[in-house]
Amino acid sequence: MNDDDAFMTIALDEARRAAAAGEVPIGAVVAQAGQVMGRGFNQPILARDPTAHAEILALRQAARRQGNYRLSGGTLYVSVEPCLMCVGAALHARVERVVFGALEPKFGALVSLLDAAALPTNHHFEIVAGVQEEASRQLLVEFFRARREDQA
Numbered sequence: 001m002n003d004d005d006a007f008m009t010i011a012l013d014e015a016r017r018a019a020a021a022g023e024v025p026i027g028a029v030v031a032q033a034g035q036v037m038g039r040g041f042n043q044p045i046l047a048r049d050p051t052a053h054a055e056i057l058a059l060r061q062a063a064r065r066q067g068n069y070r071l072s073g074g075t076l077y078v079s080v081e082p083c084l085m086c087v088g089a090a091l092h093a094r095v096e097r098v099v100f101g102a103l104e105p106k107f108g109a110l111v112s113l114l115d116a117a118a119l120p121t122n123h124h125f126e127i128v129a130g131v132q133e134e135a136s137r138q139l140l141v142e143f144f145r146a147r148r149e150d151q152a
Helices: 003-020 054-066 084-093 133-151
Strands: 027-032 035-041 075-080 097-102 126-129
Touching: 003 027, 003 035, 003 054, 003 075, 003 097, 003 133, 027 054, 035 054, 054 075, 054 084, 075 084, 075 133, 097 133
Parallel strands: 075 097, 097 126
Antiparallel strands: 027 035, 027 075
C-alpha cells in the first residue's frame, strides 16, 4: 500500500464516522512529511455550520497543529471531490496536492464542475483523482440508499 492509499484509508474511516452521525459520508485528512496533521468528517448538520465540511475541519486542525495557516508541502486527502469552498480553502492553505476518491458531479470543483488547475490564482496544487474511488463511491451509494429507504 502506498502513501496515497494509506492516507485515503484514514479519510474513508472519517467518512464512516460522518455516516454513523447521519451526515453525508465524506472524510478528509491532511498529511505532511508522512504524518497525519489533521482529520475531519462532514458535520454541517451536527455543528449547525454550513462550512463544517470534512476538508475545512481537517485543514483547521492541521493549521492549529502546525501553528501556521499555510500548509506548504501538505497533501489534502478527501474521499469525495471537494466543493468550491473547500478548493478555495486548500488554495489558501497552500497545500501541495489534493487527492480524492470519487467524483462529485453536482458540486465537485476540481474536475467535475470546474478545472481548478485553470483558475488564475498565484498558487496551484497537484490533483490526483480516483484513489480508492470504488470504496468512496460505495459509501455514498449505501448512505443515500438507506436514507431513501428510511423516507419510504
